[in-house]
Amino acid sequence: xxxxxxxxxxxxxxxxxxxxxxxxxxxxxxxxxxxxxxxxxxxxxxxxxxxxxxxxxxxxxxxxxxxxxxxxxxxxxxxxxxxxxxxxxxxxxxxxxxxxxxxxxxxxxxxxxxxxxxxxxxxxxxxxxxxxxxxxxxxxxxxxxxxxxxxxxxxxxxxxxxxxxxxxxxxxxxxxxxxxxxxxxxxxxxxxxxxxxxxxxxxxxxxxxxxxxxxxxxxxxxxxxxxxxxxxxxxxxxxxxxxxxxxxxxxxxxxxxxxxxxxxxxxxxxxxxxxxxxxxxxxxxxxxxxxxxxxxxxxxxxxxxxxxxxxxxxxxxxxxxxxxxxxxxxxxxxxxxxxxxxxxxxxxxxxxxxxxxxxxxxxxxxxxxxxxxxxxxxxxxxxxxxxxxxxxxxxxxxxxxxxxxxxxxxxxxxxxxxxxxxxxxxxxxxxxxxxxxxxxxxxxxxxxxxx
Ligand code: ADP
Ligand code: MG
Numbered sequence: 001x002x003x004x005x006x007x008x009x010x011x012x013x014x015x016x017x018x019x020x021x022x023x024x025x026x027x028x029x030x031x032x033x034x035x036x037x038x039x040x041x042x043x044x045x046x047x048x049x050x051x052x053x054x055x056x057x058x059x060x061x062x063x064x065x066x067x068x069x070x071x072x073x074x075x076x077x078x079x080x081x082x083x084x085x086x087x088x089x090x091x092x093x094x095x096x097x098x099x100x101x102x103x104x105x106x107x108x109x110x111x112x113x114x115x116x117x118x119x120x121x122x123x124x125x126x127x128x129x130x131x132x133x134x135x136x137x138x139x140x141x142x143x144x145x146x147x148x149x150x151x152x153x154x155x156x157x158x159x160x161x162x163x164x165x166x167x168x169x170x171x172x173x174x175x176x177x178x179x180x181x182x183x184x185x186x187x188x189x190x191x192x193x194x195x196x197x198x199x200x201x202x203x204x205x206x207x208x209x210x211x212x213x214x215x216x217x218x219x220x221x222x223x224x225x226x227x228x229x230x231x232x233x234x235x236x237x238x239x240x241x242x243x244x245x246x247x248x249x250x251x252x253x254x255x256x257x258x259x260x261x262x263x264x265x266x267x268x269x270x271x272x273x274x275x276x277x278x279x280x281x282x283x284x285x286x287x288x289x290x291x292x293x294x295x296x297x298x299x300x301x302x303x304x305x306x307x308x309x310x311x312x313x314x315x316x317x318x319x320x321x322x323x324x325x326x327x328x329x330x331x332x333x334x335x336x337x338x339x340x341x342x343x344x345x346x347x348x349x350x351x352x353x354x355x356x357x358x359x360x361x362x363x364x365x366x367x368x369x370x371x372x373x374x375x376x377x378x379x380x381x382x383x384x385x386x387x388x389x390x391x392x393x394x395x396x397x398x399x400x401x402x403x404x405x406x407x408x409x410x411x412x413x414x415x416x417x418x419x420x421x422x423x424x425x426x427x428x429x430x431x432x433x434x435x436x437x438x439x440x441x442x443x444x445x446x447x448x449x450x451x
Contacts, residue, residue, distance in 0.1 A: 001333050003032040006068065007042075009329040013064045014057070016322040024110070026052055033080065038073040040065060043080035050077045068333060114174060115184040120167035126292050128285035131161060134276035138165050138249075142172040145180065145215050145247035149274030151238075155252045156278035157446035159316030162251040165278070166217050169249055173215055182215040187223035194230045203233060210237055215247040221270075222252045226261040235266055242269070254443050257436060260371045280446070281317065286310040289317060290324055299328050305342050312350045315449065323349040359411070362400065365448045366393040369440070378413055391423035392441065398424050400448070 001009070007030070015023045026049060033043035042061075044050045053061075054077050065072045110117050122142070127135045134156075140148045152169075154162050170182045185193075197206035210216065224230055241248055252259065255277070256270035281289060287310040294300060305327065313323045323346050330345055331337040343350075367374045370389040377390050394412065397403040398420070405424070409417040430437050 001068070003035060005332070006040075006065070007032045009068055009332070010061060010064050012325050012329060013322075014060065016318070016325070017060060026057065033078055038071060039076060040072055040074070041076050041078055043078050045079070045081065047079055050079055053077055068329065114170060114182045116167050116170045116174070116182065118171060120164045121171050122168045124292060124296055125161065125164055125168055126281075126285060126289045128281050128288070130281045130285060131156075131165070131278040134165060134278050137274050137276045138169050141247060141249065142169045142176075145173055146245040150242065150245070151248035151250055151270060151273040153250045153252065153256060153270050153273065153275045154278065155255050155275070157253065157280075157316065157443070159318030160278045160280065161317055162278060163219055166219065166249050166251050170215060170217050173247075180214045181212055182217070183210070183213045184217040184219065187218055187220045190218060190234065191224060191227055191230045194233050198229060198233070207233075207237060207240070211240070213241065213246060215249070216241055217249040219251050220253065221250045222254060222259050224262070224266075225259050228263075231263050231266055235263070235269070238266070238269055248273075253447075255439060258440055258443065279442075280314070283310055286314070286320055289320055293321055293324055297328065301327060301331065301337065304339060305337060308339060308342055309346065313346065315349075319349055359397065359401065359403075361448055362396050363393055365444055366396065369444050369447065380413070391427050392444065394420050394423040395427035396441075396444070396448075400445070 011027055014027060018026075029045040030049070030053070031043055033041045035041065042053070044053055058075055062072070062075045065075070109119075122135075122139065125135065134154050137149055137152055138154070141150075141152045152166075154166060156162055167184060170184055173180050174182050193206060194203075197203045224234060238248065250270060255275055256262065256267045259267070262270075287306060290306050290309055294306075301324075309320065309323050309327070313320050326345055326349075327337060327342060330341070334341075363374055363377060366389050367377055370385070372386065372389060376386055377393055379386055381387075390412070394408050397408050397411070398405070403411075405417040405420040408420040409415045412420070427437070427441075431441060432438075
């Protein structure tokens with residue numbers, strides 16, 4: 001493995017540990033400058049990057065390097081200023097050659113106008129019962145933007161393909177018609193743009209910049225919860241696009257009615273089109289996803305290895321892809337890959353419900369889901385907004401962890417255990433009758449198991 005391949009392998013793994021934005025910011029234009037056996041020198045474009053990488057990412061980078069090559073003991077960074085244009089031209093050909101052999105880093109190829117990542121297409125999106133409604137709705141929207149479902153609202157747990165799917169809509173529309181203006185914006189970015197616009201008195205200019213858009217894709221809209229000013233401004237942006245039949249696509253970690261602190265008028269706007277969820281793929285679909293990813297990467301792994309991954313990495317699709325990448329990198333250096341090694345390499349990915357769901361996790365997740373502090377769940381109060389989450393926490397302790405009723409009662413401040421039985425039965429029954437509650441419990445469970 002040469003330095004280029006080695007660094008590509010590090011990048012391939014780093015991108016699963018940090019957000020896309022951070023990855024693009026800190027790892028673009030980095031490479032291995034030199035290596036003297038035990039020490040790797042990484043070149044970075046400027047002093048700022050050097051400081052960040054050495055303070056924040058030194059450890060994880062070294063860890064990944066050592067997993068690939070144990071003889072590496074140390075790491076250092078040097079600044080290598082960017083090349084001038086003409087120097088760049090000279091090396092384009094070299095780079096293109098290198099690119100054919102290296103793993104592709106499309107995070108760096110994000111379209112500057114649309115913010116879309118060309119990697120996310122319908123062609124490489126695997127469909128199964130866990131996402132077929134969302135997929136069908138997305139295709140319909142891509143074929144007839146503004147005319148079928150408006151808005152389209154896709155929700156589900158992390159790593160389940162929301163970003164991939166909603167960007168695929170954008171990519172397809174751009175491909176079908178060069179004239180259509182598509183814009184993908186993360187909700188974090190949207191909120192920060194609105195906040196800046198308010199502060200600098202340039203709200204009108206901000207709105208004007210969005211006016212020509214035909215398709216607005218907003219990722220992780222739950223982020224706008226509790227941000228009153230941003231919601232107000234966004235409401236107007238939404239309306240003016242909607243009235244002109246412009247397509248709006250939204251994603252979120254939960255359905256609109258479960259987003260706390262979201263203005264009612266926005267909630268009803270979000271509910272006015274099509275709402276579709278993505279959930280967890282089953283074993284067969286996980287296998288198909290693995291094979292699709294292998295094909296995309298032009299790589300191969302033995303059937304029994306794929307079977308092991310599909311059977312054991314269940315958390316979400318992102319993890320599935322991470323596990324696959326890790327094995328591919330390993331097999332590139334070591335050729336053969338036996339099952340024992342696979343098990344060792346995938347230790348961190350393999351999922352056991354009892355490792356993940358524990359008392360602390362359930363309390364933490366339920367509290368967070370309902371925007372409460374953990375201690376609120378134990379408040380001796382009959383307030384509805386506390387009683388329901390508390391009963392759900394009790395229900396989940398029983399259901400997921402098989403806690404006894406007296407044990408649950410003890411956890412909740414020595415309450416009589418009939419209170420715990422009552423809570424369990426009540427939620428069990430309501431769960432059957434009330435779709436909204438079922439949905440909330442499913443989302444809470446998804447979070448418990450995917451975090
Ligand atoms: P989310 O936005 O729901 O957190 P992403 O869209 O970022 O999830 O998906 C995480 C990773 O898993 C991405 O690399 C994506 O390409 C991949 N992925 C998710 N769902 C699918 C799918 N159905 N088919 C193929 N790849 C998928
Ligand atoms: Mg996403």
